[in-house]
Amino acid sequence: MMEVNAPLEKKYQALQKYLREKKSVIIAFSGGVDSATLLEAALRERSVEVMALFISSELLSQEEESFARDFLRKRKIPHREVLLKLLDNPDVRDNPADRCYHCKGEIFRAIAAVAEEEGFPHILEGSNADDLHDYRPGKRVLEEMGIESPLQELGFTKGEIRTLARSFDLPVWDRPSSPCLATRFPSGVTLKQDKLRSLEEAESSLRKLGLSVLRLRMHEETARLEVPPGEIPFCTSGETRLKIVEIMKSTGARYISLDLEGYRPGSMNSVKEE
Numbered sequence: 001m002m003e004v005n006a007p008l009e010k011k012y013q014a015l016q017k018y019l020r021e022k023k024s025v026i027i028a029f030s031g032g033v034d035s036a037t038l039l040e041a042a043l044r045e046r047s048v049e050v051m052a053l054f055i056s057s058e059l060l061s062q063e064e065e066s067f068a069r070d071f072l073r074k075r076k077i078p079h080r081e082v083l084l085k086l087l088d089n090p091d092v093r094d095n096p097a098d099r100c101y102h103c104k105g106e107i108f109r110a111i112a113a114v115a116e117e118e119g120f121p122h123i124l125e126g127s128n129a130d131d132l133h134d135y136r137p138g139k140r141v142l143e144e145m146g147i148e149s150p151l152q153e154l155g156f157t158k159g160e161i162r163t164l165a166r167s168f169d170l171p172v173w174d175r176p177s178s179p180c181l182a183t184r185f186p187s188g189v190t191l192k193q194d195k196l197r198s199l200e201e202a203e204s205s206l207r208k209l210g211l212s213v214l215r216l217r218m219h220e221e222t223a224r225l226e227v228p229p230g231e232i233p234f235c236t237s238g239e240t241r242l243k244i245v246e247i248m249k250s251t252g253a254r255y256i257s258l259d260l261e262g263y264r265p266g267s268m269n270s271v272k273e274e
Contacts, residue, residue, distance in 0.1 A: 004167050008160050015041055018150050024049040026120035028111055028147075029079065031068030034126030034158075036172045037165040038151055042124075043077065044168075052079040053114055055107050057086045058193055059180040061200045071172065080118070082110050087191060097137070097187040103180070104138035108145050127152045128161055134265070176213045177265065185218050198251045205247045209240060213263055216248065223253035229262035 004012070019025065019042050027042060029035045029052040042050045054068050072079045084106055087093045091102035108123070115123050125142065127149040142149060151161060165173035181196045195218070202223075203216050211231060217224040225248065227235060235244055235258055248256045 004163055008163060011154050011156055011160065012041070012164060014154050015150060015156075016045060018154065019045045019048050022048065022122045022124075022148075024120050025122045025124050026051045026053055026111065026115045026118065028108070028123065028125040029054050029068065029072070030126070031064055031071060031172070032126065032177060033165050033170070033172045033175060034128055034151060034161055036071065036126075036170055037161050037168065038124060038126045039077070040165070040168045040170060049120075050078065051118060051120060052077050053111050054079060054081045055084055055110065056081060057084045057107075057180075058196060059086055059092075059103070059182050059191075061178065061181060061203075063200075063204060064178050067172075067175075080114055082114065084110055087193060092182075093191050095182060095185060095187055095189055095191050099182060099187065100136065100138035101140055103182070104141040108141055108147055112145065122148060124148045124150060128158050129155050130158045179265075184216055189218075189220075195251075202247050202251050205250075206244065209243060209247075210234070215263060216251070217259075218251065218253070221253060222255040222257060223248040223251055224257045224259050226259045226261075226263040232258065232260070232262065 025042055025048060027035065027039045027050065029039055031054070039050070039052055042048055052072060054072065056065055069081070071077075086103055086106055089102060089106055092099055092106065096102075111123055115121075123145075125147055127136075127139070127142070128151045131139075131152060141147070156164075162173050181200060182191055184199055185191060185195075199216055199218060203214065206214055206216065206225070211227055211234075213228055215226040217226065225235070225244065234240060244258075245256050
């Protein structure tokens with residue numbers, strides 16, 4: 001493990017103590033840097049019994065699913081996988097403003113059932129301190145069910161988690177965040193399987209053009225692309241612009257837009273279709 005700065009080392013020591021006191025934990029694993037780092041920290045505590053639980057659903061891209069499965073398999077991490085049909089729940093499918101609350105409820109009830117079956121008294125998940133500044137209706141589920149968020153509780157920022165993940169030599173340390181596909185649609189717009197898959201394929205094709213971070217947001221007949229401001233000139237240049245237009249129109253959109261404000265996590269939180 002490479003050296004980290006003193007404040008981060010102090011937080012890591014607090015996390016080690018936290019995990020040792022729990023003794024036996026099941027960790028909700030999404031494949032992202034937060035849950036992967038928490039999982040790795042727990043696995044390094046030899047006195048702690050650890051199991052990862054990965055939830056597969058229609059709202060997760062196939063690329064993210066494959067990455068998560070490979071991560072667990074290659075590192076030979078004890079784990080279980082549960083397949084959920086989240087769109088069968090109208091409170092998720094109808095995509096209300098608090099969809100995340102209902103979605104997280106489905107997910108953590110499934111995790112709780114496995115934890116009880118396997119005999120794990122504590123369920124941990126990877127929210128971080130930066131998440132406190134974002135609109136997260138799913139956080140209420142964690143509070144109601146007693147799900148623990150040690151990285152958030154101990155004040156780990158996203159940047160600190162990436163630094164810690166790098167010190168662990170985790171391949172996910174610099175992987176861009178990839179929230180569920182539902183976040184690409186305004187609340188109030190019904191989530192449909194074919195639309196989700198079409199958007200997923202378009203984002204995958206856009207990444208192959210060389211875009212490092214992106215979100216494709218859908219507004220009825222309009223597709224809106226968010227990229228970091230520094231990549232906007234790349235998107236508007238010659239053949240690249242034409243390729244982007246073609247890819248975005250493959251979603252069924254009639255109108256194509258490039259957001260001049262650039263990529264903004266959670267930009268759909270304030271958008272609601274009438």
